[in-house]
Amino acid sequence: MNTISTFVILYPVIVSIVWIVGSIFYSIQMRTVPLRNLHAGQPDDLVSVLIPGHNEQDTLASVVESVSHITYSNIELVLINDGSQDDTLRVMHELANQYQSQFPVKVVNIEVNRGKANALNVGAQEAAGTFLLCLDADCYVDANVIQPMLAQFYNNAKVGAVAGKPIVRNRTSILGRLELLEYVGVIDIIKRGQAFVTGHITTVSGVVVAYRKAALEDAGWWNIDAITEDIDITWRLYHHGWQVIYCPRAVAWILVPERIRDLINQRRRWARGGFEVLFRNREMLVTGRLSEQWLLLDMVLSDLWAISCSFVTLFYLFTVAFTGDLIMDGVILFLLLFISLVQFLIGYADSRKSDFISWQDLLLLPLYVIFYWFINLVSCLTSLGSFFLDPRHVGSWRSPDRGL
Template identity: 35%
Template sequence: MTDRLLAFLILCLVAGAPVGAALLWTGNLILDFVFFYPLFMSGLWMFGGLYYWLHWERRWPWGPGTPPPYLPGLPWISILIPCHNEVQHGADTVLSALGQRYPRIEVLAIDDGSTDGTGDMLDQLAESHPRLRVIHLARNQGKAMALRMGALAARGEYLVCIDGDAILERDAAAYLVAPMVRHPRVGAVTGNPRVRTRSTLIGRVQVGEFSSIVGLIKRTQRVYGQVFTVSGVVAAFRRKALDRVGYWSLDMVTEDIDISWKLQRDHWSIFFEPRALCWILMPETLRGLWKQRLRWAQGGAEVFLKNLPGIRAWHYHRLWPMALEYCISTVWSFALALSLVLWGAGLLVQLPDRIQVETLMPPAFTGMVLAVACLLQFCISIFIDHRYERGLFRSLYWVIWYPLAYWLISLLTTLWAFPRVMLRRHRARARWESPDRGIKAPTP
């Protein structure tokens, strides 16, 4: 509890500096921060994404006739698939894992106490596919425990972990493992998830999100050396690295964020591999989207509060930019909430001039700059990602709605999740339930 309190105090100090200064000068200064921080981050992501593409990605061969990457020594790759109530999508996931072109593959499906017939479905698949092994857990233990059990039973040094409703491209596993074979200090590689649920506006908007936001963020973080989180739906790990850090934590809501920080605190590098494509299902309802993003926000807050007191030493200075980025993003959410409160209060009573927020609308020039930067970011991300997914330019119309939704969801989930994490005294084991998987999910 002392460490969490210290982390909270540090966050308050960081948050208090800009907010306190703003209150001393003018409420409109808060509004300037609220508007210009997204503009700064958009510019940072565009620069990082372009640098990554120019420095590395554009030289990589890619196309229908491209052979899979060669892995010296042909090491065994174990693909772990934790499943909980995946009878509808699990078979496609397992078959995509078994269909990898890399020859030395084994697939372990971990049935985590499913109640919908997933276990029987997996057993039937195992009868006709000798490279598939099924592990049955008597009751729901959570994704982290399922991954642990799979890792203990796996024979490979390299573990590719995917969700029970994801579909791997035929060379994804080899692409994920190749950086770890070439670089002995790489402990994990995160893949490139692509959304395949797009029958509603929410689904279509997320298609653009994973290229214009998630893809650029991963590239940018890879440029400055630290990745906030691997993609929990598709990532690969070095067994030796997992063993050193104690594998996945059982009490964290987002095991993918937690394992990323644990590995990097132990000085393992995390790479991003955009050619490791994995087709995923995402929520297509507001309720499903809210539950998912709230869980992500809560997991980020848990990991931040858990790790911040332990990375103060210079020994961990490479993690400081990642922590600072998260810290400022959290400050932004509270600053936006404060500006909304001051604006609303100003409609009811006369506030002192220094804290008066006259309008929530940016000046015309500022609004135009934000709109142009947003459109430029979309065009850059689609240009970089279009060779991995055809028809991305058609999603440009739907993507224009995303900035408002993205920042609004970030605001609400942060305001809800951060106090919730702070006020919780004990963390129980994180168990999962079947999420919103979309209304219509075509197979790629």
């Protein structure tokens, strides 16, 4: 029991220190990287902007408007309706007519809802661009999103995908503001740390990511059987020798769940997608590149930590119930809280100019530390159970709660 307890305590501390140090050096490194590095005399390649949607009539106008402000001139827009039951298709045609004079717009209609991966596959076949910028239908993309992504592609011919940085924009609820703190203090920090330490990241963010079309073709496009197409395509690219890069300069503002039930469902889907990818790529723990082995090992240890943490917690609760002794190690609690605070402050220092965090948001920091450990622990455990008890699923999607 002591060994398990030690692992539960030390694993998050050690990993957090690695990500913190890696994030600091990554930020220093990024300051020396030029924003754009195009080959002399080379024309700007066509970038196809793909926006798939299912029942997105209320959010489409906003994301397409943001695309119209993109400063990179050589783009086309591909709108993909995936079996929507509302007026999404009609809205897509209206937007096509509205913006057709500014850039080419294609509307692709899929009669039956078969999921985001299938919608992206169909849309990619209609896209003429050398690169594909894939956006979620509920985001609002930064005007300068494309240039820093293209710089990564042109700097290294083996880069198959460039992941952008999502920023939470719906902050009227406590839950939305907690998710803002998580994106700053956890998700962004981990990606920066992974990028510096391993040169790779565990997954792109499907809400804003650019792909080299040739790399997607080489990897066999998106897997329609994967529950999380963004995690799956990341590792399919790795499997075929491509690199996936994180680019926090490429920003998109996103809407996040504002109901606990929807948040847990989202995190369960993320966690299950991770289990699927780990299972499909388990041989890479031995045969993969060192950086890939490191990331997969971290995924394994994270799952073991969730199981161990639940076991230790239950043991502690039973001990309290039978003995009445509410014993907690203050030093351990202080260490975990201190590491979490330092990790957030590093993320805040990197993101304060783009994320616009208010002092009211910062007041929720103590709650955020406790709440998100609990949410992600529950999500991981329930997803692990569903992965083994119900290994099959149907490739469809529904409109999530986004605080609208």
